[in-house]
Amino acid sequence: MAHPASLQSEAAPGLAAPPATNLANVPAFESACAGSDCLPAGPAISPELPQPMPGHLPIKSLPKTVLEAIERLDKAPQEHPIAFEHFRASLQQAEVAQNELRRLSFAKQLGRGKSPSERSVGGASVPSAASMTPGRFVTPSRPLDVASVRSDFPALDQSINGHDLIWFDNAATTQKPQAVIDAMSNFYARDYSNIHRAAHTLAARATDHYESARETVREFIHAGSVDDIVFVRGTTEGINFIANTVGGSLQEGDEILLSEMEHHANIVPWQMVARQRGAKIRVIPFDDRGELMMDEYRRLLSLRTKVVSVTHASNTLGTILPVEEIGSLAHKYGARYVIDGAQSVAHLPIDVTALNCDFFVFSGHKVYAPTGIGAVYIRPEIQETLPPWQGGGNMIHRVTFDETTYAFPPNKFEAGTPSIGDAVGLETALRYLRQFDIQSVASYEHGLLEHAWRELSGLDGVRLIGGATHRTGLVSFVIDGLSTEHVGQELDRHGIAVRTGHHCAQPSLRHYGLESTIRPSFAIYNTHAEIDRMISVIRSLHRQR
Template identity: 50%
Template sequence: MSRQTATLDVEKIRKDFPILKRKVNGYPLVYFDNAATSQTPQQVIDTISDYYSNYNANIHRGVHALSQEATDRYEQARETVRQHFNAAKAHEIIFTSGTTHGINLIANGFSSELREGDEVLVSAMEHHSNIVPWQMLCERTGAKLKVIPMDLKGELLISELEKLISEKTKMVFVNHVSNALGTVNPIKKIIDKAHEFGAAVLVDGAQAAPHIKADVQALDVDFYVVSAHKMCGPTGVGMLYGKEEWLEKLPPYQGGGEMIATVTFEKTTYAGLPHKFEAGTPNICGGIAFAAALDYMNAIGFENIAAYEQELLHYATNKLKEIDGMVIYGEAAEKTSVISFNIDGLHPYDIGTLLDKMGIAVRTGHHCAQPIMDFFNIPGTVRASFSFYNTFEEIDRFIEAVKKAKMMLQ
């Protein structure tokens, strides 16, 4: 099926992504694993090459030209990230190695905020990275972990949140978008309810950031974390947004160079924000490339991206539903371009393996969201996730490949 959208020149966009030209097992690559890692445009690749070719140096420490240039570019990148997420101040943006790093940084800091009997709320649809750090925190502090349940549509039961939350609640953690189901959670409603009880809120924006341009001030969220590699940037870099008052209050996560003001053997004092949380040599190139990726996506326009991806989602969903035995998990009223599915009697791993033989990359398994799989009483799913550089023709190939895999396995 050939379709021209009113919002995007997809064929022109695809030319920016070198990897989309390659073949896998003799077939043109169809890359539907974007929820794990998106592909990288040439503009970002060139930014990485330019850094290592022309001004590779450590930052904040040197008086020489390369160091000053690298420092300027890195701090310009921080400002780009600030503008994108509409943080009030640049020092509220902490560069991290990714979403998991940001979550652990806050969980570690809250060790000094929690007491025995306090409570932490998480949702039932969290990634393991959003569960394990809080379990560890509760074990250290004696706080109790409580879970906001979900329904069979893959939507959180907000009425249950209202029963769970209390004056004992000190932190509420929820993902903006479920990585396994694509559900867009009502985070503004959750944030407002948490704040009524004086609880802080950390939102995992890793799966939302490629599709939704979050405004952290409008949301009034206390902490927001993302990874660059979900949104056309490099791996190993991300950002933590935190309200200034919280970041000032929490202790450093790591000790080392850059995060200090003074060091003696008797006492160390810490640097101000953001350096207090950026110990050691950072991923300088990664931060600069992250900003280049944001510039690239903003030039296309997030409203355009979201509208096109919704077209892909609806088209693929309707086509998959025509296949006998198809079960789709997570049909929330609001969701991003993610489809998790199984076919009755077939293991998702077997389907994914056969799709790969036909050049189609999907994710199989529990997607680091085992509690969701336990809720549906399944071992895992096949997950197809679409990005703005995917096409309707690719979905047609995918549908035919799923049908072929079904025929071969039955």
């Protein structure tokens, strides 16, 4: 049986620094590691995992709960005074110790690409939101049976103005499967607690839920480690976090490159930082078909370029940007590369390692999860270069009135009590979507797009916006002689929900001389018959002009 390695610690106030202690000779640790409670010894942790802080156990081989060992040491301090004093000094702040050790044990056990069924800590399965949800999760090869999928979403089973609801506002937000609703309800009913603190059972359960959600996000976007995943409230907060941490190193004359088709959430935070730091915003234009002009992008790049931040897919045009090529060029000039994945995460395969981005950010509510939760992927090589964004509990190691030392990522970037229940919902939503082959999802939604585009393009007076070669499942259009607001209201009168307005992307619409469009957007639960119903209403409106 492999035992924990010798432990080193800085001296605590009033104590001489204890010598290295071989914990294999301490009965409390001997018994703690004798059974399945001890994480198995294995190859060294990869470099992206943070090394233990002074006073913390190394990660090579940790008991499931170090506090159990401390309890045993507490019963016999006279027999092992050095080890006892060592632990009493180094783990005075139980909140910090539990936080770091629990997270690192998850990194050791979960961060190696295991499937959900293989996840365990100390031989016991990690409770996850999905495990509490009856009958919703089947094998990952579940075919995309749209009728079956629709039955999973209770919001679709209702009438609006005497018509069956058609939800075509998916680019704004998605409806939630019953699995997500049940998982969150069960969490609040049985397992709710604050996390990363306290020694009671519910705190452990809630922490396991939260960190299991982090692992599920890691798996879904193919990140290398759970330490690369930071939870935020959504894409807007995520980009503000990135802008304010990366932006601190900007100097006067530095340049930030954004595309012309960005959502306001990927414009305004960078404008604010640019004003503070004396940097400049440069804009990569797109052509009338909605294609990013890569020659112009190459022309704009220079040694002054410090940040390139672009959407993966436009929320007004549906254009899928060549994000791999954009990133490769950005890195040639040493720029940080940010991808806004809000419009791609539910519709395209995401592999942040293959994308070679420094940051990837998305919102849960765009991918069948609740509002109030999202995630930022941070490339491991740059995590330690980023300052904390917000201060408070959970993100600290030690606080005095003179200085504060911070926790390791991702905790360093997660101040205060997080949205724990929403993280449960996010995990469940991602596991729900992961049942299906994402390529099949993309293909099906593209079929819906082609159907809508073909039918709309055949109507006189309908002007379709964009038309890039590679697009997600949304269409923007206007109708001559009819306001977009009026069209939206008439569609709603027939139970059809679409978005009208500028879609928080005014610059992209102004490229076409517009202030507003009608935008139906599609998801896995939409059907061709629903598109036909929408077209029928639009034809009727067209005749009434």
